[in-house]
Amino acid sequence: xxxSQRRRKRKRDQGSVEMNLAAMxxxxxxxxxxxxxxxxxxxxxxxxALNLPPPVPLTQVEPNQKSGDxxxxxxxxxxxxxxxxxxxxxxxxxxxxxxxxxxQGGFDxxxxxxxxxxxxxxxxxQQIPYDRIQIAVDGRLRYGELMKIIDVCHRQRLPDGSNxxxxxxxxxxxxxxxx
Amino acid sequence: MSEHNSDRAEPNLTPLLxxxxxxITFFMLVINFKGASLDLSLKLPVLGSARPLDQRQSKxxxxxxxxxxxxxxxxxxxxxxxxxxxxxxxxxxxxQLRLNQTPIENGELPVPVIVRADRGAPFHxxxxxxxxxxxxxxxxFSLNAMSREEKR
Numbered sequence: 001x002x003x004s005q006r007r008r009k010r011k012r013d014q015g016s017v018e019m020n021l022a023a024m025x026x027x028x029x030x031x032x033x034x035x036x037x038x039x040x041x042x043x044x045x046x047x048x049a050l051n052l053p054p055p056v057p058l059t060q061v062e063p064n065q066k067s068g069d070x071x072x073x074x075x076x077x078x079x080x081x082x083x084x085x086x087x088x089x090x091x092x093x094x095x096x097x098x099x100x101x102x103x104q105g106g107f108d109x110x111x112x113x114x115x116x117x118x119x120x121x122x123x124x125x126q127q128i129p130y131d132r133i134q135i136a137v138d139g140r141l142r143y144g145e146l147m148k149i150i151d152v153c154h155r156q157r158l159p160d161g162s163n164x165x166x167x168x169x170x171x172x173x174x175x176x177x178x179x
Numbered sequence: 180m181s182e183h184n185s186d187r188a189e190p191n192l193t194p195l196l197x198x199x200x201x202x203i204t205f206f207m208l209v210i211n212f213k214g215a216s217l218d219l220s221l222k223l224p225v226l227g228s229a230r231p232l233d234q235r236q237s238k239x240x241x242x243x244x245x246x247x248x249x250x251x252x253x254x255x256x257x258x259x260x261x262x263x264x265x266x267x268x269x270x271x272x273x274x275q276l277r278l279n280q281t282p283i284e285n286g287e288l289p290v291p292v293i294v295r296a297d298r299g300a301p302f303h304x305x306x307x308x309x310x311x312x313x314x315x316x317x318x319x320f321s322l323n324a325m326s327r328e329e330k331r
Contacts, residue, residue, distance in 0.1 A: 021196055142298065143301070171303055
């Protein structure tokens with residue numbers, strides 16, 4: 001008992017060095033304020049990666065060349081063509097898959113499913129191995145509407161089980177597509 | 180006795196300082212200065228199949244373009260003449276590649292263009308920007324979209 005009292009007294013005599021933490025706390029609070037004020041959580045965005053070389057003619061047709069001789073014909077066989085026209089508001093007016101009109105009017109949820117089913121049925125045909133989709137787009141179409149169409153195309157499954165990756169789009173003159 | 184009365188009660192600031200330092204560490208870890216390059220006023224299209232891509236493999240910075248609903252291109256919050264901006268960026272990149280002795284194959288720049296376009300922008304305006312990028316040697320494009328509708 002006496003021993004412990006003596007030890008405590010010695011400790012008090014030595015005196016501990018106490019740092020003034022207030023200044024450090026001030027600085028820490030300033031740093032914290034800076035980080036809180038500049039903190040802007042960025043939304044997590046998805047990305048659709050595309051490789052877009054500049055448009056070039058697929059084949060240069062020789063004067064004596066017959067139809068079906070070129071590589072372009074093989075590419076054309078594997079390419080599914082979509083043709084989208086828009087109204088003045090930029091909404092989808094008509095969507096054709098090859099020559100067949102699939103959608104008329106806006107591209108709402110029902111029409112999204114209709115296009116999805118149509119593409120699924122086309123991709124299920126083994127005799128025509130489509131491996132790419134080319135979308136001819138009316139220049140007036142809103143970008144958001146086009147992305148919805150690309151989304152449906154991207155969901156399509158190829159025979160090897162992978163998703164459709166080869167999607168390209170070309171701009172069609174509004175005057176031409178309105179006809 | 181009088182000395183004892185004059186003793187002031189000093190709060191122990193150490194736990195408070197610990198807490199503040201932990202908060203600072205958190206904010207330092209999550210801070211993202213690249214966020215300043217994003218125009219958060221744009222309404223990006225919603226694309227269910229859009230997935231975040233890993234772009235950390237490349238040491239070169241991608242070209243980021245924010246396209247508003249009128250087709251204007253914004254870079255770091257400033258509206259720019261996009262034809263001039265893209266051509267300047269391409270020229271700087273080519274110089275950088277030349278200095279690094281990286282070959283440019285077929286005139287194709289090995290850097291992606293990140294396109295953040297407003298969903299209301301007409302396609303011909305977005306396509307015009309893409310064409311200018313193609314003319315300057317860019318071939319890889321990344322179209323940004325939200326994977327689900329965001330609440331604002």
